Amino acid sequence: MNTTAPTSPASESSERGGRRSFLGALIAVGTASMAALLSIPLARLALFPLRRRAGQEGWSDLGPLESFTRLDHPVARQVTIEQPDGWERAITQQMVYVIPDSHGQPKVVSSVCPHLGCSVQWRRDQQRFVCPCHGGTFALDGHRLAGPPARDMDSLPHRIQDGHLYCRFVFYRQLLASQEAVD
Numbered sequence: 001m002n003t004t005a006p007t008s009p010a011s012e013s014s015e016r017g018g019r020r021s022f023l024g025a026l027i028a029v030g031t032a033s034m035a036a037l038l039s040i041p042l043a044r045l046a047l048f049p050l051r052r053r054a055g056q057e058g059w060s061d062l063g064p065l066e067s068f069t070r071l072d073h074p075v076a077r078q079v080t081i082e083q084p085d086g087w088e089r090a091i092t093q094q095m096v097y098v099i100p101d102s103h104g105q106p107k108v109v110s111s112v113c114p115h116l117g118c119s120v121q122w123r124r125d126q127q128r129f130v131c132p133c134h135g136g137t138f139a140l141d142g143h144r145l146a147g148p149p150a151r152d153m154d155s156l157p158h159r160i161q162d163g164h165l166y167c168r169f170v171f172y173r174q175l176l177a178s179q180e181a182v183d
Contacts, residue, residue, distance in 0.1 A: 045087070058082070059159070059166040062098060068106040068165055074099045074122045074129075074140065076111075081169050094169055095119065096156060097129075099142060108158040108167040109142045115149040117174050129153065150177040 060079035062068075068075060074097040081092050095111040113120050118133035128145060129138035136147030143152045158167040171182040 059168050062096070062108070062158075062165045062167055065106070065160055065163050065165055068098050070104075071098065071100040071106065073124060076122065079167065079169055096167060096169065097122065097142075097153075098165065099140060101141070106158070106165055107142070108156045108165070110154040110156055110169070110172070112154065112171070113149060114151050114154055114172065114174055114176075114179075115147070120153065150175065151179065154179055 060081075062077045062079070077096050077098060078093050079096055081094055083090055083092070097109050097111060098106050099109060101107040111120050112118075113131040113133065113136055115131065115134055115136050118131050120129045120131050120136070120138065122128075123130050126137075127140065129140075129142070131137070131147065131149070134148050136149040137145040138149075138153050139145055142155070144150075154170075154172045156167045156170060158165060160166070173180045173182055
């Protein structure tokens with residue numbers, strides 16, 4: 001004797017529809033979860049350059065402090081700059097000058113002209129810095145003397161540590177009267 005009640009076709013189709021809608025919802029949730037997980041690395045990759053600052057991250061050793069005592073003319077030093085360039089790290093070299101400040105202590109200035117970014121050069125025969133592009137001239141202490149630059153040569157952050165002079169190279173915006181770092 002069979003004690004199971006016969007199932008009607010309507011109840012059987014609603015049970016199948018319930019299973020199908022549950023499986024459909026489960027697949028939709030799983031797909032959305034996978035899409036969200038895969039979008040995180042893509043979003044970080046796309047936004048990475050926007051979160052980084054320009055400029056050198058570390059400090060460059062310019063040499064022992066004794067090399068910069070009693071400065072009567074600028075001492076040129078080349079620094080290596082490692083900076084983010086999109087998704088890569090660009091390594092460039094830039095010239096800096098160590099000059100005496102008003103108290104006779106070493107001061108570090110950038111060789112990048114604040115006018116349009118040409119390389120400023122020390123001319124020993126003229127006793128001044130000269131920009132070969134547009135004729136800007138600067139005194140031994142980096143102050144603007146003549147020409148189109150709107151400000152003095154850019155001072156760089158520097159420090160003395162363990163008897164050595166260190167500087168951190170910073171790029172500044174050109175054509176401005178005030179020193180403003182490029183972010």
